Amino acid sequence: MTSSTKNNTSKEKPNKEAVDTVAPNQKTDDISLDTASTEKSSGLLAGIIERATKSGLGRRKLNPSAVEADVAKNMEQVRDNPDQLRLAFLGGGSFGTAMANLAARNGCDTTLWVRNKRTVKSMAKSQMNKKYLSGYKLDESLKYSHDLASAVKDKDIIFLAVPSLAFRETLKSIAPFITGQSVVSLTKGMEKDTFALMSDIIKDELPEVNFGVMSGPNLAIEIMKNMPSATVIASHSEPLRHAVQAALHSAFFRVFASDDIRGVELGGALKNIYAIAMGMAAAYDVGENTKAMLLTRALAEMSRFGVEAGANPLTFLGLSGVGDLYATCSSELSRNYQIGNMLGRGMNIDAAVKKLGQTAEGVNTIQQVHEKASKDGIYMPITHALYAVIYEDKAALGVALHLMEAGFRSDVEFVMPHDYSNAALTAQMQAAASNPDDQEQDSDSKNNAENVTNTDDDSVENKDAKKSTAKNDSASKDKK
Ligand SMILES: NC(=O)C1=CN([C@@H]2O[C@H](COP(=O)(O)OP(=O)(O)OC[C@H]3O[C@@H](n4cnc5c(N)ncnc54)[C@H](O)[C@@H]3O)[C@@H](O)[C@H]2O)C=CC1
Ligand SMILES: O=C(CO)COP(=O)(O)O
Known part of the structure; x- marks a missing residue:
């Protein structure tokens, strides 16, 4: 068992404190969150989480029969050793942080790249994204970097979670460091003036890479609260689909597959x-x-x-x-x-x-x-x-x-x-x-x-x- 696996076994329990004490900072004066219904549902949720963790349904102890059959067949190595996956998440906003946290919690070797050096320091120190996900403790194995080259070098998959307006420039910046990595877009937008979707931009800027897009009903704060959620990874590459499923799948987050990228x-x-x-x-x-x-x-x-x-x-x-x-x-x-x-x-x-x-x-x-x-x-x-x-x-x-x-x-x-x-x-x-x-x-x-x-x-x-x-x-x- 690797040290990161050991670390993770003890981290099966979701951070109850974070679940209970969240104060989402994107509340506007005009819109107040429905705290009563959130409280009601968190009782139910706490029960589900408790049962899931007690029965060993967390990613670390996942019974192979519960893993997608294809993963078991084609991605044995990844399934058995998801902690061997080396992942980079680019974009330190709410979604990049939430997804990187899931992968780190699953035992993957995960680096979150954030462009601002001071933010990186603060995140590493507090293990929190104070600006976008205030009040949520991040997994202690998550690494932070503001150096793009070292963040993406020698990784298996690079996930992009920057806004669409920064997508092309980010790909251009990582292009010199692409060797065999796959690229997955988490961005939900369209490029200004070109009508290009993120997969079009990947094909333009990195024509050789294996790529996919991930999208689904994934409000970042609900994911940080361990509220059961699901998403879709779409790619023409079966191994990439399976790797993304293995990297992010847990009792709280289910990853379905598709080959309809568009x-x-x-x-x-x-x-x-x-x-x-x-x-x-x-x-x-x-x-x-x-x-x-x-x-x-x-x-x-x-x-x-x-x-x-x-x-x-x-x-x-x-x-x-x-x-x-x-x-x-x-x-x-x-x-x-x-x-x-x-x-x-x-x-x-x-x-x-x-x-x-x-x-x-x-x-x-x-x-x-x-x-x-x-x-x-x-x-x-x-x-x-x-x-x-x-x-x-x-x-x-x-x-x-x-x-x-x-x-x-x-x-x-x-x-x-x-x-x-x-x-x-x-x-x-x-x-x-x-x-x-x-x-x-x-x-x-x-x-x-x-x-x-x-x-x-x-x-x-x-x-x-x-x-x-x-x-x-x-x-x-x-x-x-
Ligand atoms: N927040 C959510 O619940 C979800 C968001 N998404 C998508 O993820 C993408 C990112 O959104 P969020 O993380 O929510 O945004 P956010 O508003 O929380 O944060 C944006 C992040 O991007 C960074 N950024 C801005 N310009 C940049 C640049 N030029 N280079 C590098 N970094 C830059 C900012 O510093 C900030 O860290 C969007 O396309 C969004 O639609 C997808 C699913 C869920
Ligand atoms: O895409 C999202 C949830 O799936 C997040 O939506 P917003 O960008 O409107 O917050």
Whole structure:
């Protein structure tokens, strides 16, 4: 048994103190956490944790039969010796820290790279990430570094958990030190102006590496509290999928596998848009029916966009799709939800971002997806509506009403296709948006239902256009 294994055996017990005494620091003045429900659930959780640890369900004592069958078959070495895996996590925010902590607790040789030298010193001394995860003790085997070269050299897997805006520059910086390492993105966003997803950037910058993306309903603070969670590792490399499963799997964190890289990373990126929408809707005190409608129409948009980008629509039914959409749209822990909530309470986007002080990828993703969908004729009415409210100063209530008044559509378009093509609808929407009559807005009439943006226009003039498009569509379908 190695020394790190020995250390870990004694660390089976989750840090009860951290579970009980958390004071998450991303609470804003406007949004208070539901402490009563957190307390109620922590009683239940404590029971689960106790039973799991007593029965030896912690990663160290995991019964091989409980390990994914494929891991047992193909990754015997890794499964039996996960502490032999050498991992680097780049990004000292809440998610990089939470994931590095899981791996360290599992006995992997784990280094967390943080760009700021002073922060590294403070983390090593306090074994805590005071800025992003205040109150949570980190595993004592976790190593910290601000030296990128030594952090990534001789590692098996490099996990990137920097915001999307820093993803490319981080890859460029590690490129000279890449020998045989694999790279896994934990980042949920889209690159500004290029529409590139993180896997595209990896292929651009490190064309030779074996890579994957990991995404799922993984609110960092819940993971630090040992609340049972699950995620998805997507890669075309089976050994990499298995290695990531072995590295992070525990009684509290289950890692599922996929080979639909596009679908998994788009789920993580797109759901941030709708978490903003849901946070905003919550500020307007909408009912559960409305939330359910928003959530499922969001899923329709996500899978529609995903298919256009080469994803499998069924992936959106998994953890990285509906799972993450649900978690982020229903939790005040979500930073994107918090942004939406602040907007719904009348703050402007710049003030909300400043007040949050943390990463909210959705703010950029709305702009990227709005632009890309308009360009490629992908019908994304909620995204366009949100864009209009946030960046064109349209009235939220008017925009919402207009969405409700939109024409008749199919529920699940993969079951029954829409009458009109998405490209035709997008074209109509854009034509309507350029109609100056519909654009008229002034601050006095902000809440006027007449005063709406044209995200899903069904005006009389456009109905004719729609009819003729529909005719053309059905004629072309008939020809086929
Ligand atoms: N926090 C969460 O619950 C989850 C976050 N994610 C994703 O992980 C990514 C990172 O988010 P968080 O850790 O939450 O962010 P955060 O806001 O907690 O921290 C961001 C970190 O990135 C660092 N950073 C910023 N610019 C950098 C640069 N140019 N080079 C190096 N480091 C830089 C900051 O110093 C900070 O340590 C995002 O794409 C987010 O969507 C994914 C799953 C869950
Ligand atoms: O992606 C997340 C949970 O899965 C975190 O969401 P936020 O970035 O909105 O906090």
